[in-house]
Amino acid sequence: MTTIFIPGPPQIAVSVKKSARAKRLSLRVSSLDGRVTLSAPNRVSPRKIEAFVFEKEAWLRQNIIRVPAPIKVQIGSEIPVFGRRVFLAKSSTSRIWHQEDQLFVPENRSNPAARVLGYLKTLARDHLTQKSDFYAGQLGQDYCRLSLRDTRSRWGSCSQDRALMFSWRLVMAPQDVLDYVAAHEVAHLEQMNHSKQFWAVVERLYGDYRPARAWLRDKGAELHRYRFVD
Secondary structure, three states, X not given: OEEEEEOOOOOEEEEEEXXXXXXXXXXXXXXXXXXXXXXXXXXXXXXHHHHHHHHOHHHHHHHHOOOOOOEEOOOOOEEEEOOEEEEXXXXXXXXXXXXXXXXXXXXXXXXXXXHHHHHHHHHHHHHHHHHHHHHHHHHOOOOOEXXXXXXXXXXXXXXXXXXXXXXXXXXXXXXXXXXXHHHHHXXXXXXXXXXXXXXXXXXXXXXXXXHHHHHHHHHHHHHHHEEOOO
């Protein structure tokens, strides 16, 4: 993969991906974080690709400006935890702890945002493991492992070898949304498809899944705005 840079301000980085399946030059601006990717057929020359990118500069800038600005996580900012706004406050201790609508973060440690990220991942793993175990027990099914990632295109998955994967960012969504995604992926242990039978399993495990599914569709992208880098 190569990168083409369009001088700023702001500078635009375009990641170029060549593929035998690509039929034409195609640009995409991610609605999550404004990243720009270009898909190109293998036969297209680098010179033609670069010319195409600069020809589309105005279009790129118009679309990038529509992407919501990222939110830098730091002491003094707010983040959602299980769908509730939580203020990040200074802690005089060496540990991170949560009380009502405040999350106390050690300021004297390096990279407080990384401490917050670790805390959120632990919460996500604990909750999703608990719910996945519960739903799998309801089905009489087993999964082989559970992992967390920072995925951009999906909130969870169930592989053919019965491994469950979830986005840790779900911990910022309302709790019923986490429960729905856990039920959704566990349901794949019985139905590895999205048939009517699959959705019937989801509803049997979780109940009416439509509101939670709609929340992810309408508001899920907001969870990707938070940046945990100092």
